[in-house]
Amino acid sequence: MMRGLFVMLGAAVLASSAAAQGRGPAMGQNQPPDQWVMNCNTERGLDCTVSNMIDGGPNNLLGTFLIVSYSAAYTTLTVVGDGVGKRASLQVDSNPFISTDICGGGGECSYDQEKSAELLQQMRKGSRIVVQISLQNDNMAGPFRQSLAGFEAQYRRAVEAQQRRR
Numbered sequence: 001m002m003r004g005l006f007v008m009l010g011a012a013v014l015a016s017s018a019a020a021q022g023r024g025p026a027m028g029q030n031q032p033p034d035q036w037v038m039n040c041n042t043e044r045g046l047d048c049t050v051s052n053m054i055d056g057g058p059n060n061l062l063g064t065f066l067i068v069s070y071s072a073a074y075t076t077l078t079v080v081g082d083g084v085g086k087r088a089s090l091q092v093d094s095n096p097f098i099s100t101d102i103c104g105g106g107g108e109c110s111y112d113q114e115k116s117a118e119l120l121q122q123m124r125k126g127s128r129i130v131v132q133i134s135l136q137n138d139n140m141a142g143p144f145r146q147s148l149a150g151f152e153a154q155y156r157r158a159v160e161a162q163q164r165r166r
Contacts, residue, residue, distance in 0.1 A: 036150040038157040046165050047073035048158040050151065054131065054144045064141050066131055070120060070155065072162040077116040081107040081133035081141045091130040092122035092148075109133060124152050 040048040051069040067080040068090070079088040079100075088109035089099040098119055103109040111119060123129065127149075132142025 036148075036154045038154040038161070040158075040161050040165065045073065046162070047071055048162040048165070050154040050158045052146060052151075054146045056141075056144060066133060066141060066144050068129070068131060068146070070116070070123075070158070072155075072158040075113055075116060075120075077111045077119050079109050079131055079133055081109070081135065085109045085133045086136050088131070088133045090119060092119065092126040093128060095122055095126075097130075107133070107135070120155075123148055124155060 036050055036052045038048065038050050040046070049069050049071050051067055054066050054068060056064040064082060066082075067078075069078045069080070070076070071078070077090070079085070079090065081088070085103040085107045086109075087099055087101050087103065088111075089097040090111075091097040098111070098115055100109050100111045100115060102112065110116075127147065129146050129148060130142070131144045131146070132140060134140050
């Protein structure tokens with residue numbers, strides 16, 4: 001059931017990002033992998049986010065992937081993994097890893113606003129992130145590597161859209 005919820009969340013991110021970019025629904029189309037996308041929704045109140053679904057790559061036989069998302073409304077960074085997360089760590093370029101233990105059901109680990117702000121500034125200037133998440137069943141997902149190309153432009157779009165909708 002948890003895997004189904006995670007897959008539905010990923011599909012929703014891809015479908016909404018494709019629609020937001022004027023591509024129509026994601027179903028039946030080839031969505032470029034590992035792309036930063038902006039999306040606005042009203043699930044938890046008005047919130048515009050910039051997200052990326054990062055897949056484990058060609059050596060990933062189990063189909064593991066993570067979603068990294070920054071919320072313009074709540075100014076928080078979240079890492080969602082497939083399973084129940086207990087710790088997420090993110091590194092930008094050669095900066096030290098920054099970790100969070102604020103994890104809930106559904107594999108979602110969020111950074112507090114201070115750590116989110118620090119990571120956001122690094123991501124806006126950086127070129128690459130490395131993400132990993134430890135799960136409660138003692139499995140580790142990652143490390144996942146992802147380019148930050150396109151992050152800054154999508155971040156600006158999310159902030160502008162959030163400000164227009166207030």
